[in-house]
Amino acid sequence: MPAAVGAALAEGLETETVLAACDALATALRDPAHPLHARLAPHLPAGEDPALLAELGGLLSRRELTRKLRRELGSATPGRLNRADPRETVYEAWAPVGLVAHIAPGNASTVAPLSIVEGLLAGNVNVLKTSGGDTLLTQHLMAELAALDPSGALAARIVVLRFPSSRQEWLRLMCAPADAVAVWGGEGAVEGVAAHVPAGCRLVEWGHRISFAYLTSDAWSDPGTLDALADDVCRYEQQACSSPQVVYLDTEDEGEVFAFAERFAAVLAARPPAAADVSAGEPDPAEAAELTTTELMARLEEHLGLTRVFAAPDGSWRVMADTRSPLTASPLHRSLWVKPLPRKRLIATLRPMRRYLQTAGLAGSPADIAELSRTALAAGVTRVTPVGAMPDSYTGEPHDGVYALQRYSRRVAVQADPVRFATTACLDDLARPVVLPRPAGPLLGKEDVRKLGARVARADAELYFRSGGSTGAPALSLFSYDDYDTQMHAAARGLLAAGYDPVGDRTANLFYCGGMYGSFISFFSVLERLGGVQLPLSAGPDHRATAQALIDHGADTLFGMPSYLWQLLHAEEEALRAYGGLRKVFYGGEHFTEEQQRTLKEQFGIETVRSITYGSTDLGPLGYQCTESSGGVHHLHSDLHTMEILDPVEDRPVAPGETGRLVFTTHARRGQHLGRYVIGDLGREVPGRCPCGRTAPRFELRGRTGDVMRVATYFLSHRRFLALAGEQGGHRGELQIRLDRTDARERLTVRVERAGATDAERLREAFLSGYPELRSAVAEQLLDLAVEAVDGASLDRSPTSGKLLAVVDARG
Numbered sequence: 001m002p003a004a005v006g007a008a009l010a011e012g013l014e015t016e017t018v019l020a021a022c023d024a025l026a027t028a029l030r031d032p033a034h035p036l037h038a039r040l041a042p043h044l045p046a047g048e049d050p051a052l053l054a055e056l057g058g059l060l061s062r063r064e065l066t067r068k069l070r071r072e073l074g075s076a077t078p079g080r081l082n083r084a085d086p087r088e089t090v091y092e093a094w095a096p097v098g099l100v101a102h103i104a105p106g107n108a109s110t111v112a113p114l115s116i117v118e119g120l121l122a123g124n125v126n127v128l129k130t131s132g133g134d135t136l137l138t139q140h141l142m143a144e145l146a147a148l149d150p151s152g153a154l155a156a157r158i159v160v161l162r163f164p165s166s167r168q169e170w171l172r173l174m175c176a177p178a179d180a181v182a183v184w185g186g187e188g189a190v191e192g193v194a195a196h197v198p199a200g201c202r203l204v205e206w207g208h209r210i211s212f213a214y215l216t217s218d219a220w221s222d223p224g225t226l227d228a229l230a231d232d233v234c235r236y237e238q239q240a241c242s243s244p245q246v247v248y249l250d251t252e253d254e255g256e257v258f259a260f261a262e263r264f265a266a267v268l269a270a271r272p273p274a275a276a277d278v279s280a281g282e283p284d285p286a287e288a289a290e291l292t293t294t295e296l297m298a299r300l301e302e303h304l305g306l307t308r309v310f311a312a313p314d315g316s317w318r319v320m321a322d323t324r325s326p327l328t329a330s331p332l333h334r335s336l337w338v339k340p341l342p343r344k345r346l347i348a349t350l351r352p353m354r355r356y357l358q359t360a361g362l363a364g365s366p367a368d369i370a371e372l373s374r375t376a377l378a379a380g381v382t383r384v385t386p387v388g389a390m391p392d393s394y395t396g397e398p399h400d401g402v403y404a405l406q407r408y409s410r411r412v413a414v415q416a417d418p419v420r421f422a423t424t425a426c427l428d429d430l431a432r433p434v435v436l437p438r439p440a441g442p443l444l445g446k447e448d449v450r451k452l453g454a455r456v457a458r459a460d461a462e463l464y465f466r467s468g469g470s471t472g473a474p475a476l477s478l479f480s481y482d483d484y485d486t487q488m489h490a491a492a493r494g495l496l497a498a499g500y501d502p503v504g505d506r507t508a509n510l511f512y513c514g515g516m517y518g519s520f521i522s523f524f525s526v527l528e529r530l531g532g533v534q535l536p537l538s539a540g541p542d543h544r545a546t547a548q549a550l551i552d553h554g555a556d557t558l559f560g561m562p563s564y565l566w567q568l569l570h571a572e573e574e575a576l577r578a579y580g581g582l583r584k585v586f587y588g589g590e591h592f593t594e595e596q597q598r599t600l601k602e603q604f605g606i607e608t609v610r611s612i613t614y615g616s617t618d619l620g621p622l623g624y625q626c627t628e629s630s631g632g633v634h635h636l637h638s639d640l641h642t643m644e645i646l647d648p649v650e651d652r653p654v655a656p657g658e659t660g661r662l663v664f665t666t667h668a669r670r671g672q673h674l675g676r677y678v679i680g681d682l683g684r685e686v687p688g689r690c691p692c693g694r695t696a697p698r699f700e701l702r703g704r705t706g707d708v709m710r711v712a713t714y715f716l717s718h719r720r721f722l723a724l725a726g727e728q729g730g731h732r733g734e735l736q737i738r739l740d741r742t743d744a745r746e747r748l749t750v751r752v753e754r755a756g757a758t759d760a761e762r763l764r765e766a767f768l769s770g771y772p773e774l775r776s777a778v779a780e781q782l783l784d785l786a787v788e789a790v791d792g793a794s795l796d797r798s799p800t801s802g803k804l805l806a807v808v809d810a811r812g
Contacts, residue, residue: 001099001127001159001177002177004125004156005098005099005125005177007156008125008153008156008157009096009098009125011153011156012079012123012432013079013096013120013123013153013157014153014434014435014436015069015076015077015078015079015121015123016077016436016437016667016668017149017151017153017154017435017436017437018065018117018120018121018154019062019065019066019076020062020148020149020437020667021145021146021148021149021154022060022061022062022065022117022145023060023061023062023065024148025057025060025141025144025145025148026056026057026058026059026060026061026062027057027061028057028144029053029054029056029057029060030054030057030058030061032050032054036144037050037053039140039144040053040137040140040141040144043135043136043137043140044109044135044137045109045134045135045137048109052109052110055110056110056113056114056141059110059114060114060117062670063670063671064395065117065121066482066670067395067396067482068121068395068396068405069121069405070396070482071395071396071403072396072403072404072405072406073094073122073403073405073406073409076482076486076668077639078093078094078405078409079093079094079095079096079123080093080426080428080639081093081412081414081426081427081428082425082426082489082493083425083426083496084413085531086425086492086496086502086529086530086531087502087503087530087531088418089415089416089417089418089421089422089424090413090414090415090416091413091414091415091416091426091427092411092412092413092414093411093412094122094123094405094406094409094410094411094412095123095409095410095411095412096122096123096124096125096408096409096410097122097124097179097180097202097408097409097410098124098125098178098179098180099124099125099126099127099177099178099179099180100119100122100124100125100126100127100178100179100180100181100182100408101127101128101129101174101175101178101180101181101182102115102116102119102126102127102128102129102181102182103128103129103165103171103181103182103183103184103185103189103193104128104129104130104131104134104138104184105131105184105185105189106130106131106133106134108184109137109138111184112128112130112138112160113137113138113141113142113145115128115182115184115404116128116138116142116158116160117145118404118405118408119157119182119408120154120157120158121405122405122408122409123409124157124179124180124408125156125157125159126157126158126159127159127160127161127174127178128158128159128160128161129161129162129163129171129174130160130161130162131162131164131165132162132163132164132165132166133164134162136162138160139160139162142158142160145158146158150437150438151435161174165189165192168196171192171193171196172196174196175193175196175197175198175201176196176198178197178198178201179201179202180201180202180203180204180407180408181193181196181197181201181202181203181204182204182206182407182408183203183204183205183206183207184206184207185206185207185208186207186208187207187208189207190205190207202407204404204407204408206399206400207400208241208356209241209242209356209357209358209359209400210241210245210246210327210329210353210356210357210358211241211242211243211244211245211357211358211359211360211361211390212244212245212246212247212248212327212359212360212361213229213232213244213246213247213248213360213361213362213363213387213390214247214248214250214341214346214360214361214362214363214372214376215229215247215248215249215250215260215363215364215387216250216363216364216365216368216372217249217250217251217256218364218365218368219363219364219387220249220256220260220363222363225363225387225388226263226264226267227267227388228363228386228387228388228389229244229247229264229267229361229363229387229388230264230267230268230271231388232244232361232387232388232389232390232391233268233334233336234268234271234274234334235391236391237274237332237333237334238330238332238333238334238335239332240391241358241359242358242359242383242385242390242391242393243332243390243391244336244359244361244390245328245329245330245332245335245336245337246327246328246330246336246337246338246339247260247264247336247337247338247339248325248339248340248341248346249338249339249340249341250341250342250343250364251340251342252340252342253340254323254340256340257321257322257323257338257339257340258308258321260321260338261308261310261319261320261321261338262308262310262319264319264336264338265310265311265317265319268312268317268319268334268336269312269317271317273316274316274333274334283332283333287331287332287333290331291315291318291331291333291335292315293331294320294330294331294335295309295311295315295318295320295335298320298322301322305323306322306323306324307320307321307322307323308320308321309321316333316334317333317334317335318334318335318336319336319338320335320336320337320338321337321338321339322337322338322339323339323340324339325339325340325341325345325349326349327349327350327353327356343371343372343375346372346375346376346379347375347378347379349379350376350379350380350381351378351379351380353380354379354380355380357379357380357381357382358381358382358383358400359381359382359383359384359385359390360372360373360376360381360383360384360385361384361385361386361387361388361389361390362376362384362385362386362387363386363387372384382398382400382401383397383398383401414427422501423496423497423498423499423626423627423692424496424497425492425493425494425496425497426493429497429694429695429696430693430694430695431695432695433638433695433696433697434638434639434696436638436639436641436642436667437642437667438642439642439644439663439665439675439676440675440676441675441676442676443646443651443663443676443677443678444674444675444676444677444678445677445678446475446618446680449618449674449677450475452672452673452674453475453476453477453478453672456478456671456672457671459671460478460480460670460671460672461478461479461480461671462479462480462481463478463479463480463481463483463484464476464477464478464479465477465478465479465517465518465521465617466517466518466617477617477618478672479620479669480669480670480671482670483620483668483669483670484525486640486668487522487620487621487640487668488522488525488526488529489529490620490621490637490639490640491522491523491526491613491615491620491621491624492526492529492530493624494613494621494623494624494625494635494637495526495530495586495612495613495624496530497624497625497626497627497635497692497694498586498610498611498612498624498625498626498627498629499584499608499610499627500530500532500557500584500586502527502530502531502532505532505533505556505557505584506533506535506553506554506555506556506557507527507532507533507534507535507555507557507558507559508534508535508537508546508549508550508555508557508558508559509523509524509527509534509535509536509537509538509559509560510537510538510539510546510558510559510560510564510565510568511523511538511539511559511560511561511588511589512538512539512561512564512802513538513539518617519561519588519589520536520538523559523612524536535549535550535553535555537549537550539560539561539564539568539802543567543568543571543572544571544572544575546568546572547568547571547572547575547576548575550576550579550581550582551575551576551579551581554581555581555582556581556582556583556584557582557583557584557585557586558582558584558585558586559586559587559588559612560585560587560588561587561588561589561590561802561803562587562589562590562591562592562596563590563734563797563802563803563804564802565585565587566592566596566733566734566792567792567793569600569604570792573603573604576604577603577604577605580605582604582605582606583605583606583607583608584606584607584608584609584610585600585606585608585609585610586608586610586611586612587609587610587611587612588611588612588613588614589803590803590804591611591632591701592609593722593723593725593726593732594631594726594727595725595726595730595731595732596726596732596733597609598732599732610625610629611624611625611629611632611634614634614701616679618674618677618679619641619664619666619674619677619679620640620666621637621640622634622636622637622640622641622643622664622679623635623636623637623699624637626690626692626694627692628690628691628692629690629692629698631700632683632700632701632702633686633698633699633700633701634698634699634700634701635690635694635696635697635698636696636697636698636699637696638696638697640666640667640668641664641665641666641667642664642665642667643662643663643664643665643697643699644662644663644664644665644676645658645659645660645661645662645663645683645684645685645699646660646661646663646678647660647661648660648661648682648705654684656685656687657684657685657687658684659682659683659684659702660682660683660684661678661681661682661705662678662679662681662682662683662699662701663676663677663678663679664676664677664679665677680704680705681701681702681703681704681705682701682702682703682704682705682708683699683700683701683702684699684700684702685697685698685699686698686699686700702719703717703718703719704806707719707806707807709737709739709807709809711739711746711748711777711783712745712746712777712780712782712783713777713782714773714774714776714777715773716748716771716773716774718735718737718806718807720771721735721737721750721767721771722735724766724767724770724771725750725752725763725766725767727770728766728769728770729759729762729763729766729767730757730762731752731755731758731763732755733752733753733754733755733758733792734752734753734792734795734804735750735751735752735753736750736751736752736795736796736804736805736806736807736808737749737750737751737806737807737808738751738796738807738808738810739807739808739809739810739811740810740811741810741811742784745781745782745783745784746782746783746784746811747783747784747786748774748783748784748785748786749786749787749788750763750764750767750785750786750787750788751788751790751795752787752788752789752790753789753790753791753792753795754789754790754791754792758789760787760788760789761787763787764785764786764787767785767787768785796808
């Protein structure tokens, strides 16, 4: 066992591996027609409802487990060493304790598999013991789960045994190498296991607990409260730890206690008997003896004026009023104590039993509930609910006052040199690549994704972002807030990698905040998560006012789209050059050419010009630049997405280094599956490991599929024109291509932003000499080529996003 544990822990376990396998299992469990049901049905305990499998499926879904991770460990990827404070090079994570031994109870079929899944979510190796008399349901469930993980990582982390607790030597061998032992059961079971727990091993007790209801005078006179209390008593026949065993009245009057007990007995008498298929419906001989003994003792004390008993003639329920306040355990099976306990004595009476307390069901006015909640929690209660909802729970709820995932984890930290690690947001990026499940299924285009968006459940559509408009009709992209938070943290890590300094940089957010507001809002959120200084100015037509705001507030870093930033800097060149404070530009949505970047550095003294992110409104951030990246080279956000590069025409991978369509599958979205999304961009894989040390794959953007034009039987690329204009024509401004059709032939007009040294004829010669396909089309008189120098403001732009339209096709 120790060798197997060491080998598994050395490999690491991606949370996504656990989530993907559990979600696939959950889908099968929720479908009664799935063959899995036929395979598991023979292993269900006798009398167990097959609906148990669907219930288990609901608990194992991605939605529920992700919510559990976020609530208990603060993140959907808690094992990654991220900066606890983006302004410090201190990295923290939740690490597995190592080997967790689970001792499952014999009376709860879902506890064992769920306990293993909790151990897996925390990254542990898990060995579980079921009782000798249990069926093999847990073993088969775990085998099905492991089979759904093609990597084999889960199979290496799950061992399920079945033997009776009387085999103490086996129990000792099982616990000896454990780093934590989780035991479910009463005091006897816990003590029996504790004897085998080695020194330094964490003992996690999930023992029996006692719960009670507490009613104020207003509440106990309300018939609705009595009905709700009866619901709590009858549901599960009091077998749940959260079922009430005692009801306390906020009074010292014994007469009120006896009167309430009589009234409540009438309510219980009206309830139908326990269903025959409920396993706890009929007490076993030992439980029947306890019921009889408890009731007889209470009847004997009636002669002393201490108690009064109201019971069904057939023994199916009993209400025992007792004038003494101390907590008394009930024999269950619809047996309830009623006791007086004025609120002023609540802590003194209950605190001695604090290690056994669990749920307090409260009924009273809102002010009473607020006051009594605090008092009950101070007495040792771990959860408070309304009367009528005591056995209810919610996803991620603490169990017995603690979060299970934290009990199966360690909080670890790494302090790193602040200079050498200034741009490292996550230490794991330097250690090993993230391996996510391989994408499968058909390719999706924008229309397919929009159709999927229309089917997203309302519960998962919490945030609507307007998308499109620059390359197509505007649409809406849907996110949950959890999705959005995950993506903003990823973009923040990417920005640190690109050289953003949240301590020293003073940033002006100059993205558009009109119809296309996504970038502005997103980078507001990114800076908020980084704790960076921000001037949320947004892009606007008044360049003078914007420049003055930059100067007045000492901004040194600009976020925005190249076309807008280029216009702003040149319109206010004199004032901004005199200011001399601009040092960094992070751009998105478009690209700065190498010549434009040279202009920014030479004329404005800007030291860093880098992509702020590569992404889309539909998928969020996809890639980021590091300080070693330039041009269109980005690292993949490999903890969120997988990437394929496919042939421009066929659905097959290109050869290494060749340009193809970029296809992304995202693994971190709730309520929608965005798999194999053809985003519309072209790119190529960049081989080898980046000099920055990160293991995330690199790719180079090579333009959009729409920027490749079929003109005069040739395929021509806007990016090629842009490169030739800068490299051979010395052009540093914007460039746009317009396509028209004349009576004789097609016409291609290259429209360039006019500057002092713009030479249209020189640019035309550069295009013809450097682009053989273009030269052939012109020589064969299939195409007319023209170059026009125009004002930048006259170039065609998207009316919604403000992006420069690279190609305007007016051929009809």
